[in-house]
Amino acid sequence: xxxxxxxxxxxxxxxxxxxxxxxxxxxxxxxxxxxxxxxxxxxxxxxxxxxxxxxxxxxxxxxxxxxxxxxxxxxxxxxxxxxxxxxxxxxxxxxxxxxxxxxxxxxxxxxxxxxxxxxxxxxxxxxxxxxxxxxxxxxxxxxxxxxxxxxxxxxxxxxxxxxxxxxxxxxxxxxxxxxxxxxxxxxxxxxxxxxxxxxxxxxxxxxxxxxxxxxxxxxxxxxxxxxxxxxxxxxxxxxxxxxxxxxxxxxxxxxxxxxxxxxxxxxxxxxxxxxxxxxxxxxxxxxxxxxxxxxxxxxxxxxxxxxxxxxxxxxxxxxxxxxxxxxxxxxxxxxxxxxxxxxxxxxxxxxxxxxxxxxxxxxxxxxxxxxxxxx
Numbered sequence: 001x002x003x004x005x006x007x008x009x010x011x012x013x014x015x016x017x018x019x020x021x022x023x024x025x026x027x028x029x030x031x032x033x034x035x036x037x038x039x040x041x042x043x044x045x046x047x048x049x050x051x052x053x054x055x056x057x058x059x060x061x062x063x064x065x066x067x068x069x070x071x072x073x074x075x076x077x078x079x080x081x082x083x084x085x086x087x088x089x090x091x092x093x094x095x096x097x098x099x100x101x102x103x104x105x106x107x108x109x110x111x112x113x114x115x116x117x118x119x120x121x122x123x124x125x126x127x128x129x130x131x132x133x134x135x136x137x138x139x140x141x142x143x144x145x146x147x148x149x150x151x152x153x154x155x156x157x158x159x160x161x162x163x164x165x166x167x168x169x170x171x172x173x174x175x176x177x178x179x180x181x182x183x184x185x186x187x188x189x190x191x192x193x194x195x196x197x198x199x200x201x202x203x204x205x206x207x208x209x210x211x212x213x214x215x216x217x218x219x220x221x222x223x224x225x226x227x228x229x230x231x232x233x234x235x236x237x238x239x240x241x242x243x244x245x246x247x248x249x250x251x252x253x254x255x256x257x258x259x260x261x262x263x264x265x266x267x268x269x270x271x272x273x274x275x276x277x278x279x280x281x282x283x284x285x286x287x288x289x290x291x292x293x294x295x296x297x298x299x300x301x302x303x304x305x306x307x308x309x310x311x312x313x314x315x316x317x318x319x320x321x322x323x324x325x326x327x328x329x330x331x332x333x334x335x336x337x338x339x340x341x342x343x344x345x346x347x348x349x350x351x352x353x354x355x356x357x358x359x360x361x362x363x364x365x366x367x368x369x370x371x372x373x374x375x
Contacts, residue, residue: 001025001041003372008046008358011053012348016327021051023354026372030350046358049366052330053346054090054355055311056337058126058165058241058267059212061095062274062306068094069286072107077114081121083277084270087310088333090355090370091123091346093165098129098140099286105155108164115161120370123341124162128212132192133169138217139305140192141286148173157184163341167212169193170203182207187341189241192217193228200231204238210340213271214240214257215249216304233260239340241269244317245309247296251321263328267336268314273297273306316363326363 006020012031021028022035030038062068064083066076077094084092094114096107104127111125129140131148146152148168156166157180165187168178171194178188190203191212196219211218211232219227232240233256240261244254248271257266270276274283275292282291290297290305297305311333318329334346348356358367368375 002029002039003042003044004035004038004040005044005046005051006036008049008051010051010348011327011330016050021348023372026354028348028350028352028354031348048361050357050359050361050363051348052357052359053334053348054357054368054370055088055268055315055333056091056123056341056346057084057089057270057272057311057333058093058337058341059095059128059269059271060084060089060092060126061097061272063272063276063278065274065278065280065283067274067283067285068096068107069099069103072096072103072110074110074114074117074119077110077122078119081119084272084310085121085368085375086277086365087312088315088357088359088365088368089121089311090357090368090375091121093124093126093163094122095126095128097286098132098137098144100144101152101155104130104152108155108158108160112161120375122162123343124160124164126165126167127156128167129192131168131172133171133194135194136169136192136217136219138192139285139299139303141288144286148177153177153180156186157181159185163187163343165189165341167191169195170199170208171195173203175202175206178203178206178208190218190228194219195228197226197228197231200228204231204235209238211238211240213248213269214242214266215253216243233257236261236265239265239267239336241267243269243271243307243309244314244321245295245307246317248304248307254318254321258322258324263324263332264336264339266332267340268311268318268329268333270309270311270314271306272309275308276310312363312365
């Protein structure tokens with residue numbers, strides 16, 4: 001089946017411009033003039049809409065009323081993924097915040113099972129903690145934090161069906177352990193840490209390649225102590241996730257990060273909680289009541305508890321706060337996270353999966369495809 005999409009603007013590696021796109025058997029087979037003239041079995045008139053690559057979200061704690069920590073099974077994962085597809089996320093990492101060893105093992109198995117079952121858009125898992133600093137634990141329960149022992153290292157290093165992303169504090173997990181995890185194929189990010197610059201640099205040298213929610217829950221940049229923020233901004237090779245919900249960081253901090261690291265090394269993430277895709281005004285997070293006021297989530301003691309952000313809003317916010325063109329903002333939701341995870345380029349180009357979004361010129365989602373299938 002060959003389907004031609006025409007009368008719209010397609011974001012291909014050549015940029016965003018008016019052109020046709022041809023999809024055959026789930027793959028993009030042609031873009032531009034070749035797509036316009038090739039034979040097709042069906043046509044879709046885009047009516048001036050946009051076709052963009054689907055978004056990747058590395059940090060999804062929940063959605064659709066489901067918290068991954070509470071529902072570590074295929075059905076819960078499917079509901080979370082479905083909630084985020086409504087906002088353009090065609091690939092996600094269900095994210096487990098600091099929990100018991102048994103819950104970590106259950107979460108790893110659940111994501112394996114979800115991928116095996118063909119749940120659309122599940123790329124792997126993000127285990128955020130429990131190997132983080134008590135001084136920077138944020139909304140993570142302090143009684144769930146722990147050091148990494150041999151049993152846990154072996155569990156995390158075991159081969160899995162999808163990507164394994166692990167967030168650790170480098171003062172808790174030493175360079176030798178980071179190197180072993182990386183050698184086993186785990187992508188290691190640094191975060192929830194009070195480490196000094198030297199400790200962060202040692203973790204990067206051991207193979208860590210990213211930072212989890214830059215600026216938040218990490219040692220800050222000051223004149224004589226660059227901290228984790230300074231190390232992240234200075235390092236040209238690492239990637240950094242960033243939460244652009246208007247509450248986690250000031251827009252000026254985002255612009256500083258853009259100038260220091262460049263958009264290609266920054267990744268839009270949501271840190272989404274069950275409230276995304278749900279009207280619930282409150283929910284329980286590991287026994288604590290989290291209340292929603294507008295688009296802010298806080299515990300009773302005023303600590304930010306993830307976000308209500310979705311990826312489509314994150315792209316819009318990147319454009320507004322950073323003065324970025326659509327192509328650059330979309331790259332922070334597609335190309336940057338794909339490169340960080342070691343996945344093939346996420347782009348609308350011949351031979352690549354037709355995983356794509358149809359958006360109105362006002363950036364409202366109208367349709368979504370994963371591997372050429374409407375989902």
